[in-house]
Amino acid sequence: MRIATWNINSIRLRAHHIANIDADIICIQEMKCQDAEVPISQLEEMGFHHNHYRGQKAYNGVGIFSKLPLSEVEMLDFGGNDQARHISAKLPNGVRLHNFYIPAGGDEPDPAINASFAHKLQYVDDMTDYLKSLSGSHIILGDFNIAPFEHDVWSHKQLLKVISHTPIETEKLARTYKTLGWVDVSRHFVPMDEKCYSWWSYRNRDWRKSNRGRRLDHIWVTPDLKENLINHQILADARDWEKPSDHVPVIMEIDIS
DNA sequence: ATGGTTGGGGGCCAA
Numbered sequence: 001m002r003i004a005t006w007n008i009n010s011i012r013l014r015a016h017h018i019a020n021i022d023a024d025i026i027c028i029q030e031m032k033c034q035d036a037e038v039p040i041s042q043l044e045e046m047g048f049h050h051n052h053y054r055g056q057k058a059y060n061g062v063g064i065f066s067k068l069p070l071s072e073v074e075m076l077d078f079g080g081n082d083q084a085r086h087i088s089a090k091l092p093n094g095v096r097l098h099n100f101y102i103p104a105g106g107d108e109p110d111p112a113i114n115a116s117f118a119h120k121l122q123y124v125d126d127m128t129d130y131l132k133s134l135s136g137s138h139i140i141l142g143d144f145n146i147a148p149f150e151h152d153v154w155s156h157k158q159l160l161k162v163i164s165h166t167p168i169e170t171e172k173l174a175r176t177y178k179t180l181g182w183v184d185v186s187r188h189f190v191p192m193d194e195k196c197y198s199w200w201s202y203r204n205r206d207w208r209k210s211n212r213g214r215r216l217d218h219i220w221v222t223p224d225l226k227e228n229l230i231n232h233q234i235l236a237d238a239r240d241w242e243k244p245s246d247h248v249p250v251i252m253e254i255d256i257s
Numbered sequence: 258a259t260g261g262t263t264g265g266g267g268g269c270c271a272a
């Protein structure tokens with residue numbers, strides 16, 4: 001089974017690009033539209049017939065678009081702002097798939113003066129409590145807006161005060177990761193001392209040449225699924241698609257049926 | 258140290 005996560009940055013503009021992603025299930029963040037505006041017929045034409053989503057006007061919005069039937073769909077709020085940032089569903093084999101869009105958190109890396117950053121930190125705390133309460137087999141993925149490790153950013157030193165790589169966030173996510181004991185799929189396949197990115201800013205003339213990337217998009221699985229992992233792919237070429245998103249799809253192949 | 262770009266929606270915000 002191939003499962004992908006992609007921050008699409010407007011599903012109305014970029015739904016057609018989904019046809020270039022080879023996956024059975026695609027989890028989307030930042031649809032940036034309400035439910036009625038999701039171009040569902042386009043997804044149907046691509047073979048996605050089991051679709052669940054939670055839109056929101058202009059901001060956020062998450063969806064799971066699947067070629068396989070899903071059940072027990074849930075949409076939860078973390079961080080207390082009732083934004084469309086989470087949706088989950090059960091796969092036919094009983095594994096639960098969670099799609100998260102963690103808040104970006106604004107620019108000023110001080111929660112005392114930046115309410116967006118405070119919301120992001122609260123979101124991660126609430127999400128952690130929720131994940132700790134789960135039992136059984138789970139896949140969690142999405143745009144976490146945090147690049148946790150040194151080689152998840154182009155310059156560890158230069159980004160220590162940049163939201164997405166500040167110690168307060170990376171240590172918080174590291175604690176969550178350690179407490180849960182789940183598997184970071186990208187780092188399962190890519191050595192820790194190798195640079196690994198899923199996002200490149202729009203604010204660079206040549207994203208490939210400057211290569212100032214960050215690994216903001218993640219897939220984690222519960223440890224019982226570790227031996228089922230087959231491979232993993234970051235579709236960096238998607239950054240050159242026409243009118244690209246600033247994020248590229250991350251895909252894993254896993255032997256579960 | 259600064260500013261760079263994009264999408265949505267509406268007379269700027271969030272990323």
